[in-house]
Amino acid sequence: MSFQDDARAGTQAMRDVFPPTPLMRNDLLSERYDADIWLKREDLSPVRSYKLRGAFNAMRKVSEPGAIFVCASAGNHAQGVAYMCRHFGVHGVIFMPVTTPQQKIMKTKMFGGADVEVRLTGDYFDDTLASAQSYCADVGAHFLSPFDDEDVIEGQASVAVEIEDQLGRIPDRIILPVGGGGLSAGTRSYFGDKTAYTFAEPSGATSLGEAVRAGKPVDVSPINTFVDGAAVAKIGQRTFARLSTVDPADVLSISEDRICTTIIELLNVEGIVLEPAGALSIEALADVKDQIKGKTVVCIASGGNFDFERLPEVKERAQRYSGVKKYFILRLPQRPGALKDFLNILGPDDDIARFEYLKKSARNFGSVLIGIETTHPDNFARFFSELDAAGFTYTDITDDEMLVQFVI
Structure with missing residues (x-):
């Protein structure tokens, strides 16, 4: 079977767990950019991000009785894994940094219920990741990477499958946020060269842009973690193998303050709650406005896990950027x-x-x-x-x- 066939099979299997997320035309953005702008609303998934897709696809392929699944995450990946552990009725151990906000810990426990154990360890993610991988080696558990896994990449491609089905065709351009590259690798592998791409990453964590320029994944530490859903210091080996030939001109770096202006506007005008990574693709429209006039464009709003305690900071950043x-x-x-x-x-x-x-x-x-x-x-x-x-x-x-x- 081809990658497209596998992605479609995985997407069909997901329908037993959750419905497709909406693909919604946005009149405000369409008028502003003189284009046909659609938002793929991953913020409306059961865990308010696309991460449960990759977790589901990877976990459904493990038939070992009594399997234990492990991940290291302080955010959306943890919640996606927890949700799927509960769905499959398997035990999950989720490692999170000690500094993780209580809101994220509570939501992870809520999604996983009795099937998930949360372990807080390490002040920094690298320490948390090392603990998770050590635990996996000790007990023979299955480690679920947030992006650098072929089954996860295939699962994230379900976003592209749904876009094609819902739109009835392949869009002229698709704009994606980039962190570790799982969503981008899956989408590009599914659509191939049948559409144009724009990859948007936060200026404080340009892992794809630097990798494309270097011809290999490079560590861009230290990174700015404000856009936590896309703040990755080094793109995955497997994801980069699928993204290595992208045109550097299609990889955009967008400042954290600028992203805040989109979060505030969509909240105030459209009533849409997006996390910083979820707003990346929409903010990128301004950079490609001359290329998209009269075109059909899909922006993937990757997540809406926004902690409203951050709203004063987001407003502050937006005001400073706007002058x-x-x-x-x-x-x-x-x-x-x-x-x-x-x-x-x-x-x-x-x-x-x-x-x-x-x-x-x-x-x-x-x-x-x-x-x-x-x-x-x-x-x-x-x-x-x-x-x-x-x-x-x-x-x-x-x-x-x-x-x-x-x-x-």
Whole structure:
């Protein structure tokens, strides 16, 4: 059987567990980009991500009685494996870092029920992975890789199978988020050269882009883990074997702050809750807008496991990227009326979001951390011009990541 036949067989078997996720045309995006834009809503799967597909396909092929399945994950893969352990009635041991948020631990336990044991070990994922693999060797368990496994890749290809069936044809372009490469490898292996591809990865973890340029998987550590569903330091060997010939121009690096603008817009305008990795493919539309006019495009919204405790950070990042919020350190004269002079410079659409004395830098001056929100980025041009005219000394630290981490 061909890969396509195997992927279709796996997809059919999945129908005993969960229905296809919706493929939904998005009018807002279609109008914006003058194209026919569809969203493959993996955020609406039983575990709010596509990860249960690969877990199901790999587990269904193990017929050994009393088999034990093991994985190492702090997120979607853990939940997908837990869900399938419960479905198959097999024992699963899921290793998670000690630093894993309680929300993710509780959801994993909820999906797995009595069939799953969660073990918290290691402060960092590498330590957790080593513990999981050591346990597998000791007890003869089956290790379920989140992406670097042929059966997992085949299972993730079920997303492509459903897209073709639901759309009634192969789209002109498909946009995918990339982490370890399982979803991308499965989709590209299924569609082959019958469509165009855009692979979007977070700028803090460009494992595919670097691998394509080097001609082999390379470790891009240290990585930024904000886009946790796609933050992988090294793409898989098996996944890269299926992606090694992609055009480097089709691999996009998208900043973490920029991704936040899509999360906020889809939440506020469309009522769609996406995790950062789930928003990657949609944000990538802006980079290919000249290539997709009049075309049919499918963006894979890979997951919606968003912890709403992160919403203030996501909003903050989105505002900074959009240019409507800035932080600066002001050298404020220590004289009566100095603060009033500064406040008079604020425009009708400018709001103070942060005001904090840091220290007196000299006898006659004090350093103040100030955050300003406004309604349009252009408002800052007038604001800074008037600051200069009034003789204020200030330093814009909005884009200084080191300082922002410490003071904001």
